[in-house]
Amino acid sequence: MSRWKGAKVAVLLGGRSAEREVSLVSGHECAKALAGAGFDVVRIDAAERLAEQLLAVRPDVCFNALHGRLGEDGRVQGLLDLLNIPYTHSGVLASALAMDKPKAKLMFMAAGLRCPIGVETSYHRLLAEGSPIEGGVVVKPSCEGSSVGVLIAPDGNLASLRERNDVDPGQRLLVEPYIRGRELTCGVLGDAPLAVTEIVPLDGFYDYRAKYTDGFAKHVVPADLPEHVYAAVMDWSMRAHITLGCRGATRCDFRWNPDLPGADGLFLLEINTQPGMTPLSLLPEQAAHRGIDFADLVQRLLETARCDG
Numbered sequence: 001m002s003r004w005k006g007a008k009v010a011v012l013l014g015g016r017s018a019e020r021e022v023s024l025v026s027g028h029e030c031a032k033a034l035a036g037a038g039f040d041v042v043r044i045d046a047a048e049r050l051a052e053q054l055l056a057v058r059p060d061v062c063f064n065a066l067h068g069r070l071g072e073d074g075r076v077q078g079l080l081d082l083l084n085i086p087y088t089h090s091g092v093l094a095s096a097l098a099m100d101k102p103k104a105k106l107m108f109m110a111a112g113l114r115c116p117i118g119v120e121t122s123y124h125r126l127l128a129e130g131s132p133i134e135g136g137v138v139v140k141p142s143c144e145g146s147s148v149g150v151l152i153a154p155d156g157n158l159a160s161l162r163e164r165n166d167v168d169p170g171q172r173l174l175v176e177p178y179i180r181g182r183e184l185t186c187g188v189l190g191d192a193p194l195a196v197t198e199i200v201p202l203d204g205f206y207d208y209r210a211k212y213t214d215g216f217a218k219h220v221v222p223a224d225l226p227e228h229v230y231a232a233v234m235d236w237s238m239r240a241h242i243t244l245g246c247r248g249a250t251r252c253d254f255r256w257n258p259d260l261p262g263a264d265g266l267f268l269l270e271i272n273t274q275p276g277m278t279p280l281s282l283l284p285e286q287a288a289h290r291g292i293d294f295a296d297l298v299q300r301l302l303e304t305a306r307c308d309g
Contacts, residue, residue, distance in 0.1 A: 017068025
């Protein structure tokens with residue numbers, strides 16, 4: 001029996017980030033699953049006056065289905081802690097660290113996890129001085145998700161950056177070496193990794209469009225990998241989750257260069273503390289592979305809800 005039986009559950013969705021539309025889909029899917037399981041569900045769009053809405057609704061617990069800034073970077077988590085409303089997924093510190101890619105990588109590398117060594121810079125400096133790294137590069141906002149604003153330049157040519165309209169000139173950017181190879185991802189649920197998926201983009205790279213538009217990427221789960229590489233991805237995902245103090249569910253993204261021996265070509269790119277819960281999302285797909293249907297997954301996440309401290 002759920003410890004939240006009979007509880008009023010507020011599903012937080014939408015918000016003001018670049019990932020608002022994805023969050024709306026995730027939130028509606030989770031709310032539908034919780035309502036179908038008999039919970040008293042209220043949907044709250046976090047775009048405006050979230051504190052006022054929470055005080056008016058007075059939920060017993062929040063299911064956090066927000067993505068991106070505000071909902072994934074520790075700020076909403078801090079508000080819920082202040083209001084003493086238990087919530088799903090990671091707490092303040094883990095959320096803030098995971099959202100700040102350079103800081104998260106420092107912790108991962110200190111824990112012995114191999115990451116691309118990048119350089120932080122600004123949009124204006126990058127245009128004026130060029131790439132601080134020789135060869136192919138990946139340019140991404142230091143604090144964004146869902147591949148928002150990412151530029152991949154395998155040849156190191158950043159000329160197209162001047163034409164981009166999805167990069168905020170004032171935000172910090174992270175420039176990393178481009179790693180040739182295969183795109184892998186692994187979800188963690190509670191205290192165990194779920195499965196490894198290989199993502200095969202059918203057009204370009206695994207960008208925002210490919211993540212959320214059917215027909216632009218193929219998911220292979222379980223990924224067809226050498227046993228030791230598969231095991232390493234599972235192990236590193238769990239270790240990254242623990243290193244930042246995450247809880248509930250996370251998903252780690254990797255690149256693997258099969259031309260290097262053993263697992264030497266494996267690189268941890270980042271961790272996501274609010275994995276997508278849309279029909280095309282990877283975490284529900286991996287859970288299903290392990291025999292956990294969507295409704296069960298959502299309820300398992302609800303059971304982990306608590307405040308920090």
